[in-house]
Structures are given as C-alpha cells and as structure tokens.
Amino acid sequence: TGRDFVVEHKKFAENYRLYARSHFVKGIELGVILLVYASHSPLAKDTFVYIAMTISSWFLVISWIMSPFIFNPLGFDWLKTVYDFDDFIDWIWYGAGVPSNAERSWETWWFEEQEHIRSSSFWGKVLEIILDLRFFFFQYGIVYQLNIASNNTSIAVYLLSWIYFFTLIGIYVIIAYAKERYAATEHTYYRLVQFLVITATVLVIVLLLEFTKFEFMDLLTSALAFIPTGWGMILIAQVLRPLLQTTVVWDTVVSLARLYDLMFGMIVMAPVAFFSWMPWFQSMQTRILFNEAFSRGLQISQILSGVKSHVERRQ
Template sequence: MREGNVTHHEYMQVGKGRDVGMNQISSFEAKVANGNGEQTLSRDIYRLGRRFDFYRMLSFYFTTVGFYFSSMVTVLTVYVFLYGRLYLVMSGLERSILLDPRIEQNIKPLENALASQSFFQLGLLLVLPMVMEVGLEKGFRTALGEFVIMQLQLASVFFTFQLGTKTHYYGRTILHGGAKYRPTGRGFVVYHAKFADNYRMYSRSHFVKGLELLILLVVYLVYGSSYRSSSMYLFVTFSIWFLVASWLFAPFIFNPSCFEWQKTVDDWTDWRKWMGNRGGIGMSVDQSWEAWWISEQEHLRKTSIRSLLLEIILSLRFLIYQYGIVYHLNIARRSKSILVYGLSWLVMLSVLVVLKMVSIGRQKFGTDLQLMFRILKGLLFLGFVSVMAVLFVVCNLTISDVFASILGFMPTGWCILLIGQACSPLVKKAMLWDSIMELGRSYENLMGLVLFLPIGLLSWFPFVSEFQTRLLFNQAFSRGLQISRILAGQKDIGEE
C-alpha cells in the first residue's frame, strides 16, 4: 500500500429529539392545545371554513381545532351527566320516578339495553381502527398482541390523562386567552420528578377536576336509588371512575422511582417545606406555595369582564352540593324549610371567621411568638370540640351527618375560593385576601394529603417499585437500574 490511497468515510446520524417523559409530553400537549384555542378564536379559521367545500372543511376541522373541541365536549359531557344525576338525586325526582308503576315495569329492559351499550363504551370501538390498520399491515394476530401489550403498559391510562391536558388548556385559552411558549426539552428522562413538581404542574388541570368528579360519584353512590341493587352502576360509571383514577394518579404511575420508600420520604419533606414557605420578593414558584398560588391566577388578572363573569357563573355549580345535602341530614329532621339552608350558611360563615382569626394570628405573632399562635389555635380547637359535643348531645347529630356535611361544605368553600380569586381587587379592598389565601392553603394541604396517602401506602411494598420500573422501561434497562441501586447501597454502607 505504499504511495497508495485509502478512502475514509465518516457518517453522521441526525435524529429529531422526542418527548419521552410524562411532564415533557404534557407540556407539549398544553402548548399545542393553547395554540389551537387561539386559532379557534381567530378570523382565519372562520374564513377558511367558509371557503372550503364540505369534505375539505371536515378534513380541516378534524386535523386542527376539531380534535381539541371534540375532546373538550367529551369531558363536558361527563360533567353534564354527573351534575344531571346529582340534581335528580338531591331533588327527589329520581326516587319519585322509580316509584311510578309504569316506570317500574319497564326498568329491567332498559337496564339490559344500557348494559350492552355500556360494554361497547369501554373503548373497544375507539381502538378498532387501530387494530384494523395494524392488522392489514402485520396481520391480525400481531395486531391483537400489540393491543394487549398496550393495555398491559397502561396506554389507556396515559391517553385518558392527556385528554384532561388538552381539555383544560384548550378551554382556558378560549375563555381567557394567554397562549404562550412552553419549553419541553428533548433529553432522555429517567430522573424522578418530585411530588411538589407534579402537583404544581397538574393541580389545576387534573387533580382539582378529578377530585370534583370523585365527590360527584361518591354523592351519587350514597344518595342514589337507581342501580343500587344491580350491576348497572358499575356499567354506567366504570368509565368515569377510570377517568378519575387516571387524572389523579397517572403522573405518579409514569414517574420513575415514585414508589421507592426513600424517594417518598424525601418528596413528603420537600412538599411540606414548599407548602410552609411564605411568598414575597425573590421567592420563585419552586420555593413557595404562596408564590405559585398567586402565579396561577395570572390569567384572571389579564382577562375581560365577560370572562370573569363566566368564571364566577361556572363556579356556582359547587353550591349544588350544599343545597341538596343539608336537607338529607338527620339533624334537619326531614324539614324543607329555607331556614335549614340559612343555618348551613351560618356554619360556613363561622369557618371563614376562624380562618380570618388564624390569618390575623399568623401576621401578628409571626415567628417570634409561636407559643401565642399555638395557644390561639388550641383555643379554636377546643371551641370546635365544644360546639360538636353540644350538637351531638342536644341536636342528635350523627356520624353520618358529619361525613355528609364534609361532602356538602367542601365544594362550597371551593366556590368561595374561586369567586374570591376572580374578584381579587374587591377582596383586597375588603381586607379579606389573607383569609382567602388561608382557605386556599387549607384546600391545597388536603388535596396533597389525599394524593400522597396511596403513594405512601404502596411505597411500603418493594415489589410495587420493581413492577413500576419494569412497566416504564425495557428488561435490560430495568436490570441495570436494579444493579445500580444495589451498588449505590453498598457504597453508602462502605462510607458509613
């Protein structure tokens, strides 16, 4: 090869980065949903729709804003169905209808029809096009195998969760505007997202809505008369229960190492620190709950009066719970007087007064006089216990009434909180903003506790973490991750 020539080839492989983490994908979906919400309000979409022929208009609709509009209508249908059932149950119309002899004779065929229809509503018809497409390309045996594997990997949970992401950001943009760029990143995500990070990201879009639907389902289960002795309740509400579970716990299922005990302890410590930090100048949303809570209301400060009025009107739906449940309490003694409803509002007013006292005590005593602040909270607690004792002894209050009151008053407090946020300038002038903030802090603490309890319980069992790792990653990576944990444990032992 002397004085010869040798050819040398170099190759450069370029690939487009993709979102592979749950938070990255959700940020991307939120960004696209915001953009489609702005397009829906634009003149361009209107003009294009007017000038297209019918078939091109349908193609344009379902490839752009129509997909997000259909997702929003799907979720709104769930709300309309549950609130309609709640009205029937609370008003007594459902019971009177079921007691009608003509209805009672025809209820069994109707239940059978609904059962067969609900079976197809479990999502089988939605996945049929995918099975047919893969079947034509690779064979129907392969298509059925891939479909089963997708269900085992909880693909239905993931896409149900993303349905909530699309609906929330698309609807908020239509109502208030404010689409913005959201950086997602393209890195290979294997890190563990903290509980506080997931809460900040999904609190308003998924957790609040999921808990609202959960309370609706519980109230309907407790007070509903229809389907109570049959399997129809499961068929009718199975998809909604699945929706609630997906919206509440999907971010933690797809979060690596979420069910490791040490990670859970660290997440709880970080969550309590974040909730306890006060806001102020220089405090970011990652450091303080108050800073994050104020930043979450930014869209309300820049929106129009019409949007604020619509926001307040939508918030009034939470008053239905209290109005219906207080008349079903044993302490009400089947009274239908408006006085019962008025007394329930007196209870809510007392709660707000207590929150105002806690807020004043936190401001006056601060960190220097923590003993006085604890004495104040102790006196308030003793007063609460005394009032409850009187109600149990004198007014025949029962344990079931206590739990029913919690179901009725909690949505009312959330309604007051939402209206206070929408009318923040007026609330600040009335010097009630601190009370609204304390009310919001109480609700956030409660929601965080409800979400964290199942995670803490599952973290006790080591096999749950191993199952999650195998679910998220392939076999080789899962084995390597387990070996790295063993080596890390041996390293810690050696250092000690």
Template sequence: MQLQLASIFFTFSLGTRTHYFGRTLLHGGAKYRATGRGFVVEHIKFAEIYRLFARSHFVKGLEIVILLLIYMVYGYEDSTVGYILMSFSSWFLAISWLYAPFIFNPSGFEWQKTVEDFGDWTNWLLYKGGVGVKGEESWETWWDEEQSHMQTLRGKFLETLLSLRFLFFQYGVVYRLHAADSSTSLRVYGVSWVVLIAIVLLFKIFTFSQKTSVNFQMFLRLFQGTVFVLLLAALALLIVLTALSFGDIFASLLALIPTGWAILSIAITWKPVVKRLWLWKSIRTIARFYDAAMGMVVFFPIAILSWFPFVSTFQNRLLFNQAFSRGLEISQILSGKPADA
C-alpha cells in the first residue's frame, strides 16, 4: 500500500475531515462532505481542484511551509540532518496537503493537460462574476460562496481570534532582521507596519485602472513607471547605506505575507463593516492577488515536473498498477476511446 502512496492519500483525506469538522465547530451547519474515495480515471482540471481544496488544504499547507522555513532560518541551529529529522513529518504533511490531489489526478503531469489547465485556471481567475454566474465560471462568485458559512456572531469572533495567529509571524521575524540591529524596541515592530501600509499603497497604485481618456491612461502608466523606478532606487539605497540585506527582504516577505492574510481574513469575516467603509473592492482585489499567488506557488512544481515525460508515465503506472498487470490499455481508458478504436 505504501508503494501506492496510501499514506499521502490518508493524510490528505484526514485534512479534509479536520477542516470541515473545525468549520462546523466554529460556524455550525454540519452536512456530508465527500472525501474523494472513488476510483477516478478522468483528468480533473487544476481550477476545479483549486476551488475544492484552496481553503481546506492549500492555505494550511503553505502556512506550514512558511513556518518550517522560518524555523529553518531562525529557529534551528544544529546540523542539516537534525533539521530534516525534526521536521520531516511536518514537511510530509505540508506536501501531502499541497500536492496529493495532483498525484492522484490521472494525467496530472502530462504537459498538454498542464498547459490547458493553466489557461483554464487563469480564465476562471480573471473572469468577473455577476448575476447568474456560477462559482465554476468565475473566481469572484466562488470567493463570495466561500464566505457564506460565516453567519453567527460567535463564529465571526472565533474566526477573528484564529486569524490573529498570523500576526505572530511578523512579530517573530522583524526582530531577527539585520536592519533591526538586535533591537527589541516596539519601534521596530511599528516600522514593519509602516512598511506593510506602504506595500498596500504601492499595490493600489500598480493595480489602479480607470477606463477614461487615452491621455489619462498615458499619465497613469508614466506615474506607475516612475514609482517603480523610485522604489528600486530606494531599495538599492537602503541596502547600500543601511544594514538591510537581500536576506532581510526575503524574510520580510515571510513575515508580511501572513500578516496580509490575517488582515484579509478578518476583513472577510466582518464583511458588512468593511463594505460600509468603502473598502470591500480593495479587499477583493487583494484577495484575488493572494489566490493568484497561491495558485502559482502550487502550480509551478507541477509545470516543472510536466516537462519530463517519464513523470507522467510513472504516475500512470503508480495509479493503475493492477490494470497494467492485467494487460488493460490505460491510455485508451484515459482518453475515453473504446477498446476496438
């Protein structure tokens, strides 16, 4: 059974049960949730897999990965072998939650399917929702549907409390930056929030798009280009004139990305309040960016592996080992062709 990756499948299905059990405890609304025990021979598109498991597995898997990276950089000071032994089970959990659906997805590493899946996913991600548009067709509709379970005041408070855990990433990392110079002052933590606000403002500048005159569009592009050049110049000056390093920039991303997700999660939880503040459109734009980034992180290794034909062959052999041993034509089954075609 281990040769057929039964432990990966079990770990993933257990994550499904855990997610919906926790959601039921927080918000109520218990109902049957399929855990995917059926035998599948049809390729499932990346967009559909993302819709099914983004919140239940991918978010949690990436959270574990970020924690493990921070632990590797700042927490563990022994040998590499010791780190591997200490964190192997956690890496196994994270990888299982991130990639089990693709490992058990027929033709999941076939290059042509991968290209088609990427196009389908980007179309779904960028397609705007509206009246009568289903979640399978538009990211915006799916995103709204993913929030439908947040109904009770108790559930919203508990969801907010759980989202605050992401702030500990930022608090723990900023004091380990070279630019902090071993300072433990709250000013360092305050500066990190200023940087986060600046990043949000820059994001708004670069994503701002107004359908107006051609002259305004030219001015907007010129302004965005100028801001981009000034940003690069400012980063270069900070690296040269201060203790800021490239490692600090990477570490800051590890710290601020979870903080942004915490703010996003809290804003989604208190949607009516955010709408009254006229911030909902900005929250939705940032949420789309997070989903796009998370999807790319998950998709990139799949695309790399799809370059090598032997990976797809090995996957088919792994999934349909018994069928191969009985002489069945798996290629015809996967393509949907009759045996005498």
C-alpha cells in the first residue's frame, strides 16, 4: 500500500483520500473492463475460459480495492465500519465553499488532487487529455450492443448516444438547480420539479418500449457506457479548469465529481461492510496482522470498550 505498518485504526475517509486515485479508481476501472468483457465477448460465454483468462486481473482488482483495509487494524470491525461510513458521508457533503482542510472537506481535497495538473506543461496537459479519452471507448463499444440499436452499426448510433448523455446531464442540472433554489424555502416547487422530471422520464421509457426495440436491460448496459464517459469528461474538465472555472459549467463539474467520489466510496465500502458483517473475518484479520498475545489483548480491549459504552448509555 505504500504506507508504513500501523497499529491503530485508520478511518475509511482517510484511506479513501490516500488511495482513491492510486488504488480504488484503477481497480474500479479494471473491474468495469472485465464486466464489459464478460458481457459482450464471445470467449466469455465459456465460464472456464473466462475464469482462466481473467483470474489474475480480478485478483489485481481485489488487491487494489481491499489491500488498504486488510492491513488496517480493526478494518473489518462492524462498529468501526458504521462510524467510518458516517464520517465518510460527512466528509463528502461538508458545506460547499466553506474554507476547511482536506481532512474535513471533500471539495478542498479534490482541488488539492489537481495541483499536479496546474504545474504541468502545455504538452503534459495535452497528453493528460489524450489519456482521458480512453473512457469514451466504453461508450463507443457498448452502445452498438444495446437492443435499441437494432444491430445498426452506423455512426449515427454513437452520435445519438451523446444526445442521451447530455440529456442525462441536463436532467441532473435541473434537479440540482431546483434543490439549491427551492429545497429550503419553496419546498412545494422543488417537489413539483422532481415530479415533472420523473413523469417525463417514465413517459420517455414507455414510448421507447412501445415504438423501439428498447428493453429494461439496456438501462443497466448503458450505465457501463455512460458512467465511464462522465468520469472522462470530469478528468478533461480538470485539465481545462483555467477556462471553465469562471463559468457556470464548473459548478456542474464539481457537483458531478462529488457524486462520482460518493459512488466510488460506496463501491469500495460494500465489500468492507460485507466482511465486517461476517463474525469470523475480523478475528482472522487480527490474528494475521498481530501475534496471538496482542490479538487476545485487543479482543479483550474491544469487549471492555463495549461494556464501558453500554454503562455510559445507561447512566
């Protein structure tokens, strides 16, 4: 993990700040590639062949996502996982525009993560944009696999997918604007906007089901196409920050980036929460990390701390 051996528990938010870009995002990206390969590759139809070809890659995905927590003492303690989740949510949604440090505010941390881009040369930024274009290949490859495409290989299908993508962005902007404008003071207007957006979305889906070959499975498949595209757009917007920061587009970029980090955090925390829920996994991790005497003392201290908190609540 690149960090020295520690004997105290590190919160999930701290681990996320440290490993988000070096471990978690790379692991999720590789995982999405493997899922797309499993969904659309002819070789993946043979389960044994797929496992034989991708087992090392899946092991890399698991290592990137789980290694910071496997070597984190009490990383799979259920109570600490619950507290870490609350702390992570507070960090993500810390007041926008409120001056604070990276340990308290997601927005401050996010801006600090872009410092290397600001100090890059012109050609370094061009190279950064070229590398970020790889996320658009997901959309290009997947949209032709949708049922609504009807096996049409025309470039118009790809161009039409961009219209859908920007429509989704527009819907998000409308809801975000309504929330900022009306949620606190004009709650009825905010609910009305939500109702109109949901009604229009349902109506469009019904029309697509009636007059095209659209199927509900296309919604899940298109998520594998549009989510990487959105992340690629955010990364490119970070490079173009000097041009965008004074426009209304930048507020949308920051808001979307917050949602993406929230989504990444939920994806990473899901297996952590699952293993924390398993009663034997925490004990196994403690025995692996520490010797038996220390493990026994750690378990006793957990029991005593639990008894102490119970007594304090009764008082």
